[in-house]
Amino acid sequence: MVVATKERRDNMKERMTIRQRGQVTLPKSLMEKLNLSEGDSLELTMDETGEIKLVPLVTIPADQRWFWTKGWQEGENEAEEDKRLGRTKSFDDIGEALNFLDSDESEKWANKED
Secondary structure (H helix, E strand, O other): OEEEOOOOOOOOOOOOOOOHHHOOOOOHHHHHHOOOOOOOEEEEEEOOOOOEEEEEEOOOOHHHHHHHOHHHHHHHHHHHHHHHOOOOOOOOOHHHHHHHHHOHHHHHHHHOOO
16 A cells, blocks of 8 residues: 655555566656655655655755754644734834834734733
């Protein structure tokens, strides 16, 4: 059994045949559903029951690895939650933002309860 995973896990069943040198061809429907194309990487794992999982991998350039660290992702999640709950403030330009940060209003705004 091959289970393809990505963000969504829809039930899908496809039949594949093992060819010479252990090669298999992924069905077009699976390629399209997971937005895969030639040259993409997949990780194959097998659990103790024999179930095989294929997981599409995304290559991250070395100079962008910092973004995917646990600490940075926790901060991203916190920022998204703040945006979702309306705990953000927008400005038309940097001067307006700096003036707000220098004002007493910014401290009141930062300390207000949700």
